[in-house]
Amino acid sequence: NAGVTQTPKFRVLKTGQSMTLLCAQDMNHEYMYWYRQDPGMGLRLIHYSVGEGTTAKGEVPDGYNVSRLKKQNFLLGLESAAPSQTSVYFCASELTEGGYGYTFGSGTRLTVV
């Protein structure tokens, strides 16, 4: 029972490099989300998706892009990494909107130097 799987778990990037974080869920959930967690800031929503082929901006979308080509996968891309994007990134999913609560992945710790 994998639930929500995030890869990679850790990554160090140099400023200006690009990378993609992968989130995969095997629960047939419609809704998927990307959050970042920073000390003293709590979790903040970056982007979300309400179904295959859809994406929308959250609270802090700048510098990130996302894609949901398959229902089970939600990709978060950083085109040109900046030190301000050093954070822990969490993916979450839920079956329907609001009713059953979120299932979170274990996170990706990203450091941009």
Added chain:
Amino acid sequence: KQEVTQIPAALSVPEGENLVLNCSFTDSAIYNLQWFRQDPGKGLTSLLLIQSSQREQTSGRLNASLDKSSGRSTLYIAASQPGDSATYLCAVRRVKGSGAGSYQLTFGKGTKLSVIP
């Protein structure tokens, strides 16, 4: 804009003690409220989900209450154990509608709980 506050930021209690964690929110028009647990270096685990029409939810030694009118929720942990040591996060979801706000949880910054053996 919804703001969620959790007090205290940290709490240390001896094993066996009952304890209460507090969560307050500024906009009472919420859809539901969820309590999570986060262990160091790990993701968030959902503990309890309370719909806006409910007053409380229970799971084992955990009991969460919701008072929408006062903008408050509490998480009660009975007979605390060292394994309960973690950060507890409260998150509220606004009323369903269209647009980004319908889907976004607003998180508090958490209460770090330490249960001393």
